[in-house]
Amino acid sequence: MWYQDLPDLVLGFTFYYPLFMAYLWMAGALYYYFSKERKEPLYGSPPLLPEYPHVSVLVPCFNEGDNAYETIGALLKLNYPNYDIIAINDGSSDNTAAIIDDIASKHPNVKAVQLASNQGKAMALTVGAILSSSEFLVCIDGDAVLDPNCITWMMRHFISGPRVGAVTGNPRIRNRSTMLGKLQVGEFSSVIGLIKRAQRVYGRVFTVSGVVAAFRKSALHRVGYWSTNMVTEDIDISWKLQTHYYDVRYEPNALCWILMPETLRGLWKQRVRWAQGGAEVLLKFKSIFLDIKKRRMWPIYTELVISIIWSYVIGLIFLLWAIGKFIELPPYLHINTIIPEWNGVLLAMTCLLQFAISLFIDSRYEPQNRRYFYWMIWYPMLFWMLSAATTIVGLPAALLKDRNKRATWVSPDRGIHQKKTAHV
Amino acid sequence: MYNPLIIEAPELQSHAQRYGWSSVTLFFWMLYIYLWLPFITLITWWIGLKIFHRQIIELHGYEGVIDKLGLYSVIVIILSIILIGWARIENYRFKDAARRVGRNNVSIAEVAKTFNQQESQLAQLMQKKSVIVYFSEQGQLTEIAEYNRHTRQI
Numbered sequence: 001m002w003y004q005d006l007p008d009l010v011l012g013f014t015f016y017y018p019l020f021m022a023y024l025w026m027a028g029a030l031y032y033y034f035s036k037e038r039k040e041p042l043y044g045s046p047p048l049l050p051e052y053p054h055v056s057v058l059v060p061c062f063n064e065g066d067n068a069y070e071t072i073g074a075l076l077k078l079n080y081p082n083y084d085i086i087a088i089n090d091g092s093s094d095n096t097a098a099i100i101d102d103i104a105s106k107h108p109n110v111k112a113v114q115l116a117s118n119q120g121k122a123m124a125l126t127v128g129a130i131l132s133s134s135e136f137l138v139c140i141d142g143d144a145v146l147d148p149n150c151i152t153w154m155m156r157h158f159i160s161g162p163r164v165g166a167v168t169g170n171p172r173i174r175n176r177s178t179m180l181g182k183l184q185v186g187e188f189s190s191v192i193g194l195i196k197r198a199q200r201v202y203g204r205v206f207t208v209s210g211v212v213a214a215f216r217k218s219a220l221h222r223v224g225y226w227s228t229n230m231v232t233e234d235i236d237i238s239w240k241l242q243t244h245y246y247d248v249r250y251e252p253n254a255l256c257w258i259l260m261p262e263t264l265r266g267l268w269k270q271r272v273r274w275a276q277g278g279a280e281v282l283l284k285f286k287s288i289f290l291d292i293k294k295r296r297m298w299p300i301y302t303e304l305v306i307s308i309i310w311s312y313v314i315g316l317i318f319l320l321w322a323i324g325k326f327i328e329l330p331p332y333l334h335i336n337t338i339i340p341e342w343n344g345v346l347l348a349m350t351c352l353l354q355f356a357i358s359l360f361i362d363s364r365y366e367p368q369n370r371r372y373f374y375w376m377i378w379y380p381m382l383f384w385m386l387s388a389a390t391t392i393v394g395l396p397a398a399l400l401k402d403r404n405k406r407a408t409w410v411s412p413d414r415g416i417h418q419k420k421t422a423h424v
Numbered sequence: 425m426y427n428p429l430i431i432e433a434p435e436l437q438s439h440a441q442r443y444g445w446s447s448v449t450l451f452f453w454m455l456y457i458y459l460w461l462p463f464i465t466l467i468t469w470w471i472g473l474k475i476f477h478r479q480i481i482e483l484h485g486y487e488g489v490i491d492k493l494g495l496y497s498v499i500v501i502i503l504s505i506i507l508i509g510w511a512r513i514e515n516y517r518f519k520d521a522a523r524r525v526g527r528n529n530v531s532i533a534e535v536a537k538t539f540n541q542q543e544s545q546l547a548q549l550m551q552k553k554s555v556i557v558y559f560s561e562q563g564q565l566t567e568i569a570e571y572n573r574h575t576r577q578i
Contacts, residue, residue, distance in 0.1 A: 130568075131568070177432055416433070
């Protein structure tokens, strides 16, 4: 009977799914690199544009007293001839309001916007868009440092055609004091960077990076700006734009230096929020299957569904495997070994190959990163385990949440160097 | 190449963090080496050539990996061809087309209407240096006004 093979099929799926996704990313990233990225000048020498339209840089700040001077200070030194900065204080309880007032009073191209109460990042960005006179908005987090040439790199996509609704940049991690920080440096280039490139080759991306993304205001207007009830406004806006037929581009030369959590608890909270955001989008956009014109989002949606199923299946397999060590389970529930024989070798080879490829592609941006890579060849395994665990927790959170509730959240820790002054 | 933006201060870690992360690294390296186990076994067999010959040649031990490698390569090649082929076809079909999106920039009047503001007032506020925005209990935008930072009370 066919169902006698079911355990084997399930085991096969759990094993092969991440493996072949990894190869798909690698193939896509290599194609992207050879067809586009390789021919570009380095990020420090952006191309000359036929025109430099006015751009507003929106910086929503919630309790960013520690970072606001540095973030906005970097924005004042951008190599772009035609821009202003709109710093939005999202009802902070620290000294953010005074800091952005101070900066605005000293610099003619900085505008201070105070939200009288905390409304969340989506509303802060929307207010920034309302108060900007530009058609192009570059949105960065209040703790991120933008590379001086970032805007030029992003703007060339918008100039290329009205179809481009958003451009996402290349986040680079600054804080590398702990192993967790170093791991994320590797993750952003070896997993996230490859995924973004591969998705761009396909033509649709799952999400822009909320920490550095540029938008066309008319596109935002058409889709109703950012949604205030979604836990990840960046995933949601990417879906809204793409289901309205806008293109979302990835620009690896648009660098943005960011701070990431360096404690397990901080990382866990952030990743569960990402997983929940993915699941929320899944529930919100299921109607895309009823519209043939939205067919290009179908594979991205399907992949997300498969990854959620995979997370639960692998969780179950681990559970059965662990229980099987203590209790005798019926044969069809008995998991003999998690990684079978030669498949293990191929999995290990895949990890190695994935890092080799990302090292090859990423060395354009940070050649010195290779020293981190030697210590984390095994990281893709942890990445899949972490995404399974966060998805298992994130999906029920998305299903059970109150849809009308305003989504506000506090950034997790930004590395151990800030611990002494960090806010609760 | 020194980058002043990079923060690398491992000395700030507590002992617990340091040893904790060393253990995690060790664990995953062990796990990673475990994955290579069949290969390592193979190498040790090869060192004892006679056993190697028996295991690999006589008992066809190499077939497992040849089979898997072949299957993997085929699947990886098919996946890559589908993705890249698709990309090239779509690129060719749509390279100059913007079929489904409008071409006009959004006007101040449209933005003002969406958020229930007066167009002229919004146009003025866009030029101001400091602006305060009020919301209702339900999170609806109620009022946008200019403020003077020296007299501001939030």
